[in-house]
Amino acid sequence: MNIIQAKDYKEMGQIAAKKIMEQVNAKPESVLGLATGSTPEGLYEEIIQAHKDDNVSFKDVTTFNLDEYVGLDKDNHQSYYYYMHHLLFNHIDINGGQVNLPNGDALDLQEECNRYEKAIKQADGIDIQILGIGLNGHIGFNEPGTPFSMQTHIVDLDESTRQANARFFDSIDDVPLQAITMGIDTIMQSKQIILIVSGLQKAEALKQLVNGPVTEDFPASILQKHANVTIIADQDALSKLS
Numbered sequence: 538m539n540i541i542q543a544k545d546y547k548e549m550g551q552i553a554a555k556k557i558m559e560q561v562n563a564k565p566e567s568v569l570g571l572a573t574g575s576t577p578e579g580l581y582e583e584i585i586q587a588h589k590d591d592n593v594s595f596k597d598v599t600t601f602n603l604d605e606y607v608g609l610d611k612d613n614h615q616s617y618y619y620y621m622h623h624l625l626f627n628h629i630d631i632n633g634g635q636v637n638l639p640n641g642d643a644l645d646l647q648e649e650c651n652r653y654e655k656a657i658k659q660a661d662g663i664d665i666q667i668l669g670i671g672l673n674g675h676i677g678f679n680e681p682g683t684p685f686s687m688q689t690h691i692v693d694l695d696e697s698t699r700q701a702n703a704r705f706f707d708s709i710d711d712v713p714l715q716a717i718t719m720g721i722d723t724i725m726q727s728k729q730i731i732l733i734v735s736g737l738q739k740a741e742a743l744k745q746l747v748n749g750p751v752t753e754d755f756p757a758s759i760l761q762k763h764a765n766v767t768i769i770a771d772q773d774a775l776s777k778l779s
């Protein structure tokens with residue numbers, strides 16, 4: 538694993554954005570895997586700025602998001618569909634038809650998982666997957682205990698994950714109980730992975746990811762087995778690594 542130290546959250550986003558821009562400029566029809574949450578917000582701001590400065594075009598890019606809550610429609614401000622359009626897609630020249638998120642409002646959720654997994658394969662896989670990490674080691678919404686062999690699937694969210702994400706909702710009761718997520722196997726098939734990590738509260742998780750055993754009890758530990766992972770982390774997040 539290649540670890541890049543950023544001085545702070547802003548620089549973490551800048552370094553990650555530069556890598557995305559290099560990828561897209563080298564291969565305009567790149568397939569990007571994207572994440573939501575607090576960590577990538579700065580990265581998306583940097584990408585929007587680079588696009589405005591004419592440094593990069595996304596018109597031939599295809600995207601697949603990691604996950605989506607079950608039961609929130611697209612107009613719901615807490616849906617990842619809304620997040621991605623609001624914080625990135627509406628501000629760049631990406632073709633709306635090439636944007637993909639799991640549909641957490643589908644009538645048949647299992648069929649939706651199968652469709653999503655197939656769509657990633659039909660696009661010839663993901664060139665760069667952006668990941669954040671949960672305090673319990675989740676990546677996507679693959680909670681501790683998820684078999685490494687899983688592909689896109691429906692997941693019951695951990696109580697700790699619902700608590701952590703409650704800050705985006707009016708109350709914890711509004712946080713959905715389930716989500717659709719790419720599986721660990723789906724994520725591991727990405728050609729390159731960039732994990733971004735910021736803040737003291739993530740320091741323990743990052744330490745476990747880098748130095749701990751590879752175990753389904755800490756899903757992100759599987760990244761030790763991927764051939765092309767770059768971790769971009771700020772000083773606070775790296776503070777527990779020797």
Ligand code: F6R
Pocket residue numbers: 571572573574575576577603604668669670671675676677678
């Ligand atoms: C988001 C996702 C999650 C987050 C993780 C960290 O699409 O899949 O795994 O990356 O929960 O979230 P933040 O960045 O809010 O700390």
